[in-house]
Amino acid sequence: MKRLGRYTLLFERRPAILGHAAVCGKKEAAGPLARDFDQTFLDSYLNQESWEKAESMLQTEAANLAIRKAGLQKQEINMVFAGDLLNQCISSTFGLRGMDIPFLGQYGACSTMAQTLIMASIMVECGAANYACAVTSSHFCTAERQFRTPLEYGSQRAPTAQWTATASGSTVLGMSGDIQVRHATVGRITDLGVTDMTNMGAAMAPAAAQTLLDYFNDTATKPEDYDRIYTGDLGAIGTKLLYELLRENGIVLRNHEDCGLILFDREAQDVHAGGSGCGCSAGVLCGHILNRMDRGELKNILFMATGALMSTTSSQQGESIPGIAHLVHVGRG
Amino acid sequence: MKRLGRYTLLFERRPAILGHAAVCGKKEAAGPLARDFDQTFLDSYLNQESWEKAESMLQTEAANLAIRKAGLQKQEINMVFAGDLLNQCISSTFGLRGMDIPFLGQYGACSTMAQTLIMASIMVECGAANYACAVTSSHFCTAERQFRTPLEYGSQRAPTAQWTATASGSTVLGMSGDIQVRHATVGRITDLGVTDMTNMGAAMAPAAAQTLLDYFNDTATKPEDYDRIYTGDLGAIGTKLLYELLRENGIVLRNHEDCGLILFDREAQDVHAGGSGCGCSAGVLCGHILNRMDRGELKNILFMATGALMSTTSSQQGESIPGIAHLVHVGRG
Numbered sequence: 001m002k003r004l005g006r007y008t009l010l011f012e013r014r015p016a017i018l019g020h021a022a023v024c025g026k027k028e029a030a031g032p033l034a035r036d037f038d039q040t041f042l043d044s045y046l047n048q049e050s051w052e053k054a055e056s057m058l059q060t061e062a063a064n065l066a067i068r069k070a071g072l073q074k075q076e077i078n079m080v081f082a083g084d085l086l087n088q089c090i091s092s093t094f095g096l097r098g099m100d101i102p103f104l105g106q107y108g109a110c111s112t113m114a115q116t117l118i119m120a121s122i123m124v125e126c127g128a129a130n131y132a133c134a135v136t137s138s139h140f141c142t143a144e145r146q147f148r149t150p151l152e153y154g155s156q157r158a159p160t161a162q163w164t165a166t167a168s169g170s171t172v173l174g175m176s177g178d179i180q181v182r183h184a185t186v187g188r189i190t191d192l193g194v195t196d197m198t199n200m201g202a203a204m205a206p207a208a209a210q211t212l213l214d215y216f217n218d219t220a221t222k223p224e225d226y227d228r229i230y231t232g233d234l235g236a237i238g239t240k241l242l243y244e245l246l247r248e249n250g251i252v253l254r255n256h257e258d259c260g261l262i263l264f265d266r267e268a269q270d271v272h273a274g275g276s277g278c279g280c281s282a283g284v285l286c287g288h289i290l291n292r293m294d295r296g297e298l299k300n301i302l303f304m305a306t307g308a309l310m311s312t313t314s315s316q317q318g319e320s321i322p323g324i325a326h327l328v329h330v331g332r333g
Numbered sequence: 334m335k336r337l338g339r340y341t342l343l344f345e346r347r348p349a350i351l352g353h354a355a356v357c358g359k360k361e362a363a364g365p366l367a368r369d370f371d372q373t374f375l376d377s378y379l380n381q382e383s384w385e386k387a388e389s390m391l392q393t394e395a396a397n398l399a400i401r402k403a404g405l406q407k408q409e410i411n412m413v414f415a416g417d418l419l420n421q422c423i424s425s426t427f428g429l430r431g432m433d434i435p436f437l438g439q440y441g442a443c444s445t446m447a448q449t450l451i452m453a454s455i456m457v458e459c460g461a462a463n464y465a466c467a468v469t470s471s472h473f474c475t476a477e478r479q480f481r482t483p484l485e486y487g488s489q490r491a492p493t494a495q496w497t498a499t500a501s502g503s504t505v506l507g508m509s510g511d512i513q514v515r516h517a518t519v520g521r522i523t524d525l526g527v528t529d530m531t532n533m534g535a536a537m538a539p540a541a542a543q544t545l546l547d548y549f550n551d552t553a554t555k556p557e558d559y560d561r562i563y564t565g566d567l568g569a570i571g572t573k574l575l576y577e578l579l580r581e582n583g584i585v586l587r588n589h590e591d592c593g594l595i596l597f598d599r600e601a602q603d604v605h606a607g608g609s610g611c612g613c614s615a616g617v618l619c620g621h622i623l624n625r626m627d628r629g630e631l632k633n634i635l636f637m638a639t640g641a642l643m644s645t646t647s648s649q650q651g652e653s654i655p656g657i658a659h660l661v662h663v664g665r666g
Contacts, residue, residue: 001459003411007435009461050650078336079519086644087420089440093522093642097655102340102519104448105642107422107438115437119452126334126459128342146646186412186435189426309438311421313479317383322430 001125005218007211008185014333015124016177018131019070022287023061024279025140025166031264036287037167038065044141044166052090055139058168058279059084059095063135066170066286070131077101077172078129081116083108084137084278085164086146091137101133109307110204110233111187112136113169113282114326117303120173121181121328130174137168138277147197147312158198162235162276165263169282171290179293183329185215189309191322197315201238201260201273204306207323208234209245211304215327216251223253227298230289232281232305232325233260235274259284259305281305299332334458338551340544341518347666348457349510351464352403355620356395357612358473358499364597369620370500371398377474377499385423388472391501391612392417392428396468399503399619403464410434410505411462414449416441417470417611418497419479424470434466442640443537443566444520445469446502446615447659450636453506454514454661463507470501471610480530480645491531495568495593495609496602502615504623512626516552516662520544522642524655530648534571534593534606537639540656541567542578544637548660549584556586560631563622565614565638565658566593568607592617592638614638632665 002010021038029040039061046054059082067074080099082092083106092105108115116134123129141151143164149155173181190207208231216222223229234242239258246253259281260274285303292298304327310319335343354371362373372394379387392415400407413432415425416439425438441448449467456462474484476497482488506514523540541564549555556562567575572591579586592614593607618636625631637660643652 001461003460003463052646052650083438083440085421087646088418088442088642088644090642090644090647092440093655094647094652097522097524100521103522103657104452104519105416105440107416107425107440109421119437122455122459122461126455126461127336128334128455128459130336186437188433189430189436191430309421309423309426311419311423313385313420314423314427317385319427322426324436 007214008183008218010183011121011125011181013125014180014182015121015173015175017171017179017290018174018177019066019172020286020290021062021065021069022169022283023058024283028165028167028263031269033263033288036291051139051141055091055137055142056095058137059091059135062168062170063096063133066172070172072131074099074101077131077133079104079123080133081106081119082135083112085109085143108324109309110276110278111305111307111324111326112278113285114303114305114328117171117328118184118326124173124175132173133170135170136278136282138164138279139166140164143277157272160199160237160273162200162260162273163271164277165275165280165283167279167283169286171286178332180331180333181328182331183219185211185327187211187325189322189324191320193320195320199237200276200308201235202241203308203321204234204323205238205241205245207325208242208304208306211325211327213249223251223255226302227300229253229256229302231258233276234258234306235260235276237273293332301330303328303330340547341516341551343516344454344458344514346458347513347515348454348506348508350504350512350623351507351510352399352505353619353623354395354398354402355502355616356391357616361498361500361596364602366596366621369624384472384474388424388470388475389428391470392424392468395501395503396466399505403505405464407432407434410464410466412437412456413466414439414452415468416445418442418476441657442642443609443611444638444640444657444659445611446618447636447638447661450504450661451517451659457506457508465506466503468503469611469615471497471612472499473497476610490605493532493570493606495533495566495606496604497610498596498608498613498616500612500616502619504619511665513664513666514661515664518544518548518660520658522655522657524653526653528653532570533609533641534568535574536641536654537656538567538571538574538578540658541575541637541639544658544660546582556584556588559635560633562586562589562635564591566609567591567639568593568609570606626665634663636661636663
């Protein structure tokens with residue numbers, strides 16, 4: 001493990017993604033990436049008593065699947081890093097309660113997939129874990145009722161709003177494998193004063209630009225050096241703002257896709273500015289992106305998930321929305 | 334970094350606590366450990382517009398103080414690990430927003446001080462950070478209105494209930510120092526079915542017993558090998574249950590103190606079963622315990638903070654309360 005430049009970590013031993021799995025709900029399974037999910041649940045309750053318990057179940061399923069696909073037993077996993085959007089991260093704590101694996105709860109809002117992947121990679125790189133698991137989730141119904149209004153109100157959504165994905169993604173890290181974590185940049189909190197809770201993309205774009213610039217600077221690389229650059233869930237508005245911010249710094253992204261813009265068919269599925277939620281970038285990474293890497297279609301990618309670090313309380317108190325973005329460089333070796 | 338036994342980490346390079354600071358509110362400053370706090374705020378609002386903003390300010394103050402006491406500038410800190418009890422960890426995200434340090438949000442409920450200390454220690458041990466900061470907080474008024482009832486109701490408290498500390502603690506880790514992190518055990522989620530939200534000690538005791546037994550087993554040590562064993566905030570009920578659970582395993586703790594039982598004068602200060610909250614164990618560790626180690630009164634201690642991983646939603650849905658406990662072995666070298 002070495003530090004590179006001011007903010008970037010270089011993984012010398014190249015911890016590998018040994019297994020990955022993505023599960024999702026009905027709407028995601030009707031989208032363009034349907035075939036990339038390992039499992040689909042058509043019932044938003046997953047046969048549980050509440051949406052919150054359903055979301056926990058998404059994590060249980062994704063983590064168990066990723067461990068199985070890595071060819072491991074859960075007793076072999078030394079640490080699990082997990083987090084989610086719900087108050088006190090209950091999707092993670094209840095979803096992983098039965099696994100009996102040392103647990104370290106993470107909070108990075110929608111950046112959680114990148115954060116947990118970075119943490120798991122560091123643990124494997126430095127020998128703190130032989131195998132480590134990263135997992136996160138979101139659920140449209142739990143997020144709506146916690147952050148917005150009861151679903152039964154049928155409130156009208158702002159055009160800038162994004163649709164929280166019902167999905168979970170998980171990766172299992174260990175040594176020796178083809179798909180390797182090579183660099184990571186841990187983000188700094190950025191807040192340019194956006195207060196509109198229905199426009200998360202705008203709140204997160206400055207953090208995304210900052211982390212990406214930090215990474216290019218630290219590694220002396222440029223966008224063209226990668227097959228594809230994936231951002232978390234900036235959606236249509238956030239992506240446009242990211243392009244503007246990068247252009248001011250002389251950078252043009254030509255090989256970029258935003259997980260929030262590819263998970264759903266925006267027009268046909270009526271998701272306004274795109275998908276969001278921890279499960280959005282997690283599902284796209286652990287399904288679509290890593291499947292493409294497994295098939296050799298992509299060999300060298302950046303995955304940067306973004307998060308909006310507010311709560312309903314902070315917004316009710318008039319606070320602006322701090323953003324964060326964590327970046328991981330994954331390569332096929 | 335080496336793994337020792339099934340659950341324990343051995344820090345071969347012995348990352349050191351270079352600086353530590355604890356700040357608190359009025360009630361804590363009237364308790365037995367008053368002189369161990371670096372700073373005391375008599376106004377529960379800390380001159381802010383809300384209790385939540387006041388709690389954020391506690392973290393800002395504690396982190397800045399710890400960095401200053403370590404003889405460092407904040408630009409030298411490579412990563413900060415922080416978390417708290419509030420929904421979406423807003424005390425941490427808003428409290429540290431202005432610091433411009435790569436930020437990794439942690440969620441471990443009242444175990445957060447041990448969790449962030451472990452994470453910061455691993456980063457320094459493996460070279461991911463030259464200097465890393467760990468910080469957490471709690472505030473009586475924010476916790477009461479989020480988890481219980483509006484303070485204005487003046488609700489009667491159960492005899493088993495604990496009093497959330499208004500405090501924050503922070504440590505700064507780096508190489509080369511006298512007070513060193515030597516081992517850590519990351520806890521597993523444990524849930525024996527306790528559902529009483531006014532009896533957190535009972536919910537956390539099984540996790541505390543499990544992590545302590547794991548640690549003794551992995552290191553082939555026993556309680557008498559340490560000057561003092563500190564638990565997070567089990568309070569009176571949790572401590573009694575921990576003793577029972579350990580006794581069933583042939584272990585008697587003679588050199589034990591619980592942070593929840595030493596922060597306040599239980600009778601005179603009317604805190605029922607004792608203190609609690611992330612700030613309780615954080616304040617006691619970063620003030621009292623580390624001060625005693627600095628003075629050489631203690632040379633070899635275990636610090637194990639415990640957390641209850643539920644939310645009001647999970648409890649309203651009839652769920653039991655999962656517990657967790659993370660342990661750190663700190664020695665004077």
